[in-house]
Amino acid sequence: MSVTEAAVRRSNRIRVSRGRKLFLAFNTAVLLLLCAAMLYPVLFVLAASFSEETAILKGEVTLLPVRVHIRAYEKVFHYPLLWKSYANTLLYTGLGTAINLVLTVFGAWSLSQKKMVGRRFLTLMCTFTMFFNGGMIPTFLVVKELKLLNTLWAILLPGAVSTYNMILMRTFFMAIPQSLVEAAELDGCNDFGVLFRIVLPLSLASLMTIGMFYAVAHWNSYFSAVLYLNRPELYPLQIILRQVVLMNEIVENASSTENVMAEGIKYATIVVAMLPMLCVYPFVQRYFVKGVMVGSVKE
Amino acid sequence: MAGKRGARLLRRVWSGRYLYLMFLPVFVYYMLFRYAPMVGLVIAFKDFNAFLGFSRSPWVGFKFFSQFFRSIYLWRLVRNTLLINLYDLVFNFPAAIVLALLLNEVQNRRFKKTAQTITYLPYFVSSVVIASMVVQFLSPSSGIVNHLIASLGGERQYFLTQPGAFRPIFTLMNLWKNIGWNSIIFLAAISGINGELYEACMIDGGGYLRRMWHVTLPGIAGTVVVLVIMRLGHVMDAGYETILLLQNNANLETSDVIGTYVYRRGLRGGEYSYATAVGMFQSVIGFAMVILANFLSRRYSETSLW
Numbered sequence: 066m067s068v069t070e071a072a073v074r075r076s077n078r079i080r081v082s083r084g085r086k087l088f089l090a091f092n093t094a095v096l097l098l099l100c101a102a103m104l105y106p107v108l109f110v111l112a113a114s115f116s117e118e119t120a121i122l123k124g125e126v127t128l129l130p131v132r133v134h135i136r137a138y139e140k141v142f143h144y145p146l147l148w149k150s151y152a153n154t155l156l157y158t159g160l161g162t163a164i165n166l167v168l169t170v171f172g173a174w175s176l177s178q179k180k181m182v183g184r185r186f187l188t189l190m191c192t193f194t195m196f197f198n199g200g201m202i203p204t205f206l207v208v209k210e211l212k213l214l215n216t217l218w219a220i221l222l223p224g225a226v227s228t229y230n231m232i233l234m235r236t237f238f239m240a241i242p243q244s245l246v247e248a249a250e251l252d253g254c255n256d257f258g259v260l261f262r263i264v265l266p267l268s269l270a271s272l273m274t275i276g277m278f279y280a281v282a283h284w285n286s287y288f289s290a291v292l293y294l295n296r297p298e299l300y301p302l303q304i305i306l307r308q309v310v311l312m313n314e315i316v317e318n319a320s321s322t323e324n325v326m327a328e329g330i331k332y333a334t335i336v337v338a339m340l341p342m343l344c345v346y347p348f349v350q351r352y353f354v355k356g357v358m359v360g361s362v363k364e
Numbered sequence: 365m366a367g368k369r370g371a372r373l374l375r376r377v378w379s380g381r382y383l384y385l386m387f388l389p390v391f392v393y394y395m396l397f398r399y400a401p402m403v404g405l406v407i408a409f410k411d412f413n414a415f416l417g418f419s420r421s422p423w424v425g426f427k428f429f430s431q432f433f434r435s436i437y438l439w440r441l442v443r444n445t446l447l448i449n450l451y452d453l454v455f456n457f458p459a460a461i462v463l464a465l466l467l468n469e470v471q472n473r474r475f476k477k478t479a480q481t482i483t484y485l486p487y488f489v490s491s492v493v494i495a496s497m498v499v500q501f502l503s504p505s506s507g508i509v510n511h512l513i514a515s516l517g518g519e520r521q522y523f524l525t526q527p528g529a530f531r532p533i534f535t536l537m538n539l540w541k542n543i544g545w546n547s548i549i550f551l552a553a554i555s556g557i558n559g560e561l562y563e564a565c566m567i568d569g570g571g572y573l574r575r576m577w578h579v580t581l582p583g584i585a586g587t588v589v590v591l592v593i594m595r596l597g598h599v600m601d602a603g604y605e606t607i608l609l610l611q612n613n614a615n616l617e618t619s620d621v622i623g624t625y626v627y628r629r630g631l632r633g634g635e636y637s638y639a640t641a642v643g644m645f646q647s648v649i650g651f652a653m654v655i656l657a658n659f660l661s662r663r664y665s666e667t668s669l670w
Contacts, residue, residue, distance in 0.1 A: 088572055092469050099463070100482040103540070106497050107489075109508060124511030172390035175383040182376050187387065191394060196597075196654045199401025200643030201623070202630040206407070207400045223397050226390060256382035285490030288605040292631065303492040310496040311609055328506050331496070339493045346488055350481055353488075354548060 107343070114138070114332035121328045137329035141337055146297055146305055153217075154302040158283040161221045165279040166272065168226045173234035174260050178246075188235075195228045205292055219293035220301070224282075230275050237271050238264065274352045284342060306338040408641040421637075428641035437625060441642075445621045448602040451535040453595060459543050461588070464550035465576065483544025495609035498537055499524065525614035534607065534619075549591070550584055557583035593661045597654040600646050622646045 105128075112130045113121050120131035141147060175181055176188050198204075204223060213219040241264060249259045265272065287303035294300060310331045377384075408428060410421040432438055463483065470476040486494070501507045504522040514520055523529040561579045570578060604623025611619045622642060630639025 082571075085572055089469065089471065092466050093475070096466055096470065096475075096479050099543075100479055103482050103486055103544070106501070106540070110497060110500075122506045124506075124508065124515070126508075168390050168393060171386040175387040175390075178380070178383055180376065181380040181383040181387070182373065187391070191390075194394065194398040197402070197647055197651045198398065199404050200640065200647055201626050202636050202640045202643055203401035203404030203407065204397065205631065206404055206636065207397065211396070222393075225393050225397070231390075256380075256386065260386075281488055285488075285492075287490070287492050288608075303490055306492050306496060307609065311492070311499060328500075331500060335493055335496050335500070338496075339489055342488055342490070343485075346485060347481060350484060354480075354484070 107339070110332050110335050110339075114329060114336045116329065118326050118329050121332070137326055137333040138337075140326060140330050141333045144305070144309075144334075146300060147302075147337070149298055150300050150302045150305045153299060154284060157217065157220050157286075157301055158280050160217075161225075161283045162276055162280045164221055164225050165227070165230075166276055169231045169234055169275065169279075170260070170265070170272070172226060172231045173238055174256075174264065176231075177235045177238035178256070179243075188232075191226075191228050192232060201292070208293055214293055215296050215299065217299065220286075220289050220299075223289065223293075227279070227282075230278065234268075234271065234275060237268065241267060270352075270355070274355050277349055277352050281342070302338055306334055309334045405640060405644050407637050408644045410637060412637040412640075414636075424637075428638045429645065431638065432642050432645065437620075440617070441620060441622045441625055444618055445600060445602045447531060447618075448534060448607075448621065449595070449599045451531055452538060453592070455535055456539045456542060456546070457592075457595075459539060460546035461550050461584070463543055463547040464554060464584075465580065467547065467551055468554045468580075480544070483547070485544070486541045487545035489541070491603075491606040492609060494537060494541060495606060498533065498610060502533070524610060525612060527615050527617040527619075530610070530615045530618040534610065537606075538603070549587065553584040553587040554580060589664060590661060593657050593664070595657075596660070597650070597657040599653055600650040 108128060109126070112128060113126050114137055115130035115133050115135065116126045117132040117134060120126050125131045172191070176184050176191070178184070181187075199207075208214060208219050208223060213222065245263060246259050249263045254262060285303065287301065287307060290299075290301050290304050294304075313327075404418070407418065407421065409423060409425060410418075411424045411427075412418070412421045416422075467476060467479060470479065501509050502523045504510050504520045509523075510520045521529075523533060557579065561583070562575055565575045565579050600622065602621040602623070604621050604627070607619055607621055608624050608627065611624055622645075626639045626643045626646075629635045629642070633639075
């Protein structure tokens, strides 16, 4: 990045032509417009969630809330399954990510060590599943046979390892100097000791990145719940959102006062479902970008 | 001799005992959740009955495959899956390249960072939230899109029930979600271009557009080729989990893809064997595509998966 930019910058010092200036202005304008297009839907949902129902229905809401009130949120917060589903999502995200990381690190580290006989075959066994799989129905039947339907394990276990992430981690581990491992072994560490005392402290940034990807996937996931759960007390947040907005459930079995606020309630539910992600995102964004870069270097 | 070699192998295996112990849970995971379902594909060739179980259900050979191949669904599902991918390739892929080019020209570091943060954001919004927004915005009575159409004197439309509108809606939605994220890789490719090439071009009197045309675009051509080829490996996937959220009986003609069909017939309809056969058709074609993609990639870009 620096080389190109430096060259371009140097060129600017030499001569900033009128065409160039015009282009830069155009460039900025297009990007600003694009950023607005990215943010507008989110801002609109936010505004609508605080607006009075008639204002939404008549189309008076554009960017700011009209006749502000928080009754839609009061209704949403009283929706019996909301808090339960929030807790479920937190549990699935936390526990799921922990399981993901442990398995991914164990798999990646063992497959990266030359002294493990058969690691090539085992690596192939794992990567093959990236290109061929049994598909939805056989996987469902396996989960059913294992008696995992309607338990949290049906959400956590079938996706416990992302092969892509594990291979990524393995590539990263292979770059760790073997001398470091051997020195630790001479000091009496076994492979677990080496992994936990030497390797992981050196890999915190990559762990963080991969953990983030897993966590976002858990937070956003809805389909495994559709497949494997039909007990409402186990539903994650995304399923509640789907019921409220996409399946109109709250409207169908609602009293007349709720019906009057159907749209407001839907917008408020969307906000409730996306807010945590929006709040955390700016702080963790750089880890994600790093992750993409690591992946692209390998390929 | 053989005994000696055997002993040496044993010793090596023993020295890696903790590594095997570490790998054990991963191995169990792959066996249970990745390989057992592959074995489960046999039910595509059986008339699976939950009461009889896997082994005692009767064999029926290719009955369910020929049922699928003779049905009207084969063409519809394959067409929809391929077209959704094609739309994405034609519209969203170049859009990400253009965004990378624009971002690359930004001089102000802070503005660039902010623009990147904002454009990457939608990638992290869940598919349920995005689908919810689409449904809300397109609602014929209360959606903002129809308010706009009505205020301009047009007629309110129920877009999600119009088969002709589904692909544009879905493509636009993916554009919003992915444009920023997809631009990252192109931005990285652009920054990998040797700065001297730009200087040489400038010395030859090349203006900004000329530099973009003769240096930047050829510079990222390799990345573009690799990414297009890699996409070939995924042409049988069309994001069915998101499509399912926007699907209804009225737009099935264009929105039905293999994944949603398997879900509907298999899990909702309970036709396990038939749906497995359809899913297997998809997996096999997908696998063949990956092999083809890898072959092409090795041939034309010196990069390959294996």
